[in-house]
Amino acid sequence: xxxxxxxxxxxxxxxxxxxxxxxxxxxxxxxxxxxxxxxxxxxxxxxxxxxxxxxxxxxxxxxxxxxxxxxxxxxxxxxxxxxxxxxxxxxxxxxxxxxxxxxxxxxxxxxxxxxxxxxxxxxxxxxxxxxxxxxxxxxxxxxxxxxxxxxxxxxxxxxxxxxxxxxxxxxxxxxxxxxxxxxxxx
Numbered sequence: 001x002x003x004x005x006x007x008x009x010x011x012x013x014x015x016x017x018x019x020x021x022x023x024x025x026x027x028x029x030x031x032x033x034x035x036x037x038x039x040x041x042x043x044x045x046x047x048x049x050x051x052x053x054x055x056x057x058x059x060x061x062x063x064x065x066x067x068x069x070x071x072x073x074x075x076x077x078x079x080x081x082x083x084x085x086x087x088x089x090x091x092x093x094x095x096x097x098x099x100x101x102x103x104x105x106x107x108x109x110x111x112x113x114x115x116x117x118x119x120x121x122x123x124x125x126x127x128x129x130x131x132x133x134x135x136x137x138x139x140x141x142x143x144x145x146x147x148x149x150x151x152x153x154x155x156x157x158x159x160x161x162x163x164x165x166x167x168x169x170x171x172x173x174x175x176x177x178x179x180x181x182x183x184x185x186x
Contacts, residue, residue, distance in 0.1 A: 002089035005179050008056070012171055015059040022122035024164045027059060032168040033161035038154070039169075045177045046093030047150050051157050052174050053090075054098045057082035079103075089182055092147065100142075100151030101158060102130050107142045108155060109133035120162060 003011075016028030023030065035052035043051075057078030079102045086095055105123070108115045110133045119127065127133070134142060142148055 002087065003085045004089065005175060005182065008053070008178065009171065009175065011056060011059045011063065015062055016171075018059075018062060020055070020058075020162070022125065023120060023162045025162055025166075027055060028171070029166065029168070030161050031055060032171065032174075033163060033166050034154075034157045035174055036168045037157040037160055041153075041157075043153065044093070045181060046091065047097060047154060049090070049174065049178050049181055050094045050097040050101075050150070051154055051161075052171075052178070053082070053086070053094070054079070054101050054154060054158065060085065091181060093150070094181060096145075096147035097150040097154045100145065100148060101154045103134075103142055104148070104151040104155035105158075106131060106134045107139050107148075108152065110136065110139045119159065123159065 012028050012031070016031070017026050019025075020027045020030040025033070031052050031054075034054065035048050038048045038051040055078060057080070060082060061078060079099055083095055083099060086098075105119075105127060109127065116124070116127075116133070
């Protein structure tokens, strides 16, 4: 079953105040910061909405497990677990950067000197759970995928979207664009 606009808003309203892993921001703050960074950079609506929703899989996992936070002791594969709930509701320009944003971190660790050192402690911790930096061969394969460049841009916004007490636009600012990307139902 695909999530609709109300389902997404409900997840943010009910679960968004939970802490974003080991970071000093909530899931909602992180999502809104990430979307705002993409929006201010002039990204197309599909990538702005991908930035908003990229970690929604953490909220779905917490809801499914009845917990207030995602399990920090294991990789919850949030980039994949969300997709069945959005497939059919949103286009690939939103879904594929979400699917690839963890791979983009692994890619950047391999190709960009200094990238690993600038990651937060929480991102380094999750990187280890997610398989660590890619090899050169894996990096080349990553780049061959459609939407790899968009996933890298999402990743960069993701890395910056962890600022406590950052002033951001509310979720309601993005809902019309999210609705516009969703197919019209009869």
